[in-house]
Amino acid sequence: MTGKPAAQRASTQRTVGSITYELTRKRVKNLNLRVVEGGAVRVSAPTRTPLREIDRFVASHEAWIGQARERVHVREASADQMQDVYTDEECLRVFGEVSDRIYPLFAYCLPIQPALRVRWMKSRWGVCHVAKNYITLNKQLMGKPRAALEYVVLHEYVHFLHPNHQAGFHAEMARLMPDYLARRALLK
Numbered sequence: 001m002t003g004k005p006a007a008q009r010a011s012t013q014r015t016v017g018s019i020t021y022e023l024t025r026k027r028v029k030n031l032n033l034r035v036v037e038g039g040a041v042r043v044s045a046p047t048r049t050p051l052r053e054i055d056r057f058v059a060s061h062e063a064w065i066g067q068a069r070e071r072v073h074v075r076e077a078s079a080d081q082m083q084d085v086y087t088d089e090e091c092l093r094v095f096g097e098v099s100d101r102i103y104p105l106f107a108y109c110l111p112i113q114p115a116l117r118v119r120w121m122k123s124r125w126g127v128c129h130v131a132k133n134y135i136t137l138n139k140q141l142m143g144k145p146r147a148a149l150e151y152v153v154l155h156e157y158v159h160f161l162h163p164n165h166q167a168g169f170h171a172e173m174a175r176l177m178p179d180y181l182a183r184r185a186l187l188k
Contacts, residue, residue, distance in 0.1 A: 016055040035068035086142045091118040128159035151183035
């Protein structure tokens with residue numbers, strides 16, 4: 001294998017027109033453009049792609065980058081406003097009611113009901129901590145429909161049986177919540 005390992009890939013800052021972006025060269029087939037947190041622009045490119053081609057690619061997407069940055073700023077602003085709307089106690093009360101309804105489905109394999117924790121998370125709705133027997137749920141779920149909250153809680157409970165998202169996990173989700181895909185769509 002040639003080239004630097006993933007952890008050693010160097011990134012460089014480049015500017016084309018009014019757009020400054022971070023360029024990372026790696027083993028990919030296509031040029032990839034992302035607008036991330038804070039509106040930063042990141043480009044990954046095949047190792048042998050000429051810089052002028054990369055710059056031309058970024059410049060040709062200037063309008064899209066502007067729109068994507070606006071979406072990121074709106075999402076971040078609304079997330080900041082929502083962060084303080086619900087207290088941890090309010091979240092735990094609502095999430096606890098849902099957990100109390102779902103736990104009996106798992107009592108045969110979980111002798112103690114998992115504890116619930118809440119926190120503000122940017123990229124996950126929930127996290128299952130099997131070894132420590134607790135589930136952390138995203139406070140943002142308070143702004144979602146009850147069906148979506150029920151989906152996330154069940155999703156995390158199923159991880160006590162299936163730690164990954166392979167076929168067994170999805171089969172168990174479908175068995176316990178036949179409309180789980182529709183409920184998952186409510187989170188988008």
